[in-house]
Amino acid sequence: MPTRHARTAWNGSLMEGSGQVELTDSKVGTYDVSFPKRAADEAGGATSPEELIAAAHSACYAMQLSNVIAEAGGTPQSLDVSAAVTLGPDPAGGFRISEIKITLRGEVEGLDEAGFLKAAEEAKATCPVSKALTGTSITLDAALES
Numbered sequence: 001m002p003t004r005h006a007r008t009a010w011n012g013s014l015m016e017g018s019g020q021v022e023l024t025d026s027k028v029g030t031y032d033v034s035f036p037k038r039a040a041d042e043a044g045g046a047t048s049p050e051e052l053i054a055a056a057h058s059a060c061y062a063m064q065l066s067n068v069i070a071e072a073g074g075t076p077q078s079l080d081v082s083a084a085v086t087l088g089p090d091p092a093g094g095f096r097i098s099e100i101k102i103t104l105r106g107e108v109e110g111l112d113e114a115g116f117l118k119a120a121e122e123a124k125a126t127c128p129v130s131k132a133l134t135g136t137s138i139t140l141d142a143a144l145e146s
Contacts, residue, residue, distance in 0.1 A: 006052075008033065021047065038087070050085040050097065057129045058083040061102060065123035072119050074111035079104065097136050104142040116144040 010019035010033075018034040037046040062081045069076045081104050088098030102124065108116055120142040124130055130138055 018046075021052070048087075050087050053097070053129075053133075054083040054085040054100075057085070057100060057102070057127070057133070060129040061104075061123055061127045064127040065104070065106075065120060068119045068123045068126070069108055069111060069116075072111060072115055074115065074119070075109040077107040077109060079106045097133070099137040099139070100133065102138065102140045102142075104140065105145055106142070107145050111144075113144045117142055 005024040022030040032046040038048040084101040090096035
């Protein structure tokens with residue numbers, strides 16, 4: 001299996017500094033990062049580690065769920081997955097990712113609602129990014145749409 005790479009160039013202190021994160025292998029973009037924007041309610045044109053984790057988690061989860069649905073005898077027609085990653089204080093000091101909320105809306109042929117929800121929970125437990133984030137509270141809001 002491949003190894004993927006990203007690179008960040010940072011200049012300055014935490015509060016006054018800034019950097020750029022580059023998606024090295026895909027070359028799809030270079031994005032600004034700064035701690036004040038990371039900790040603010042508005043991103044102000046910069047990304048953050050939490051947003052990048054949310055992107056990774058939603059993509060990984062959608063892929064894993066499509067496979068779990070197929071293994072259960074269903075056919076995914078559309079899966080709309082979003083992930084919300086929250087940065088919060090760490091009781092031990094500093095910050096930590098305090099929670100991740102996955103929201104799923106799906107259209108699936110061949111599975112009833114119970115089968116869909118079972119597949120959604122299994123995908124949450126078996127998605128490689130979920131596994132990497134063990135120890136973080138991950139919740140799922142899933143609904144089958146017709």
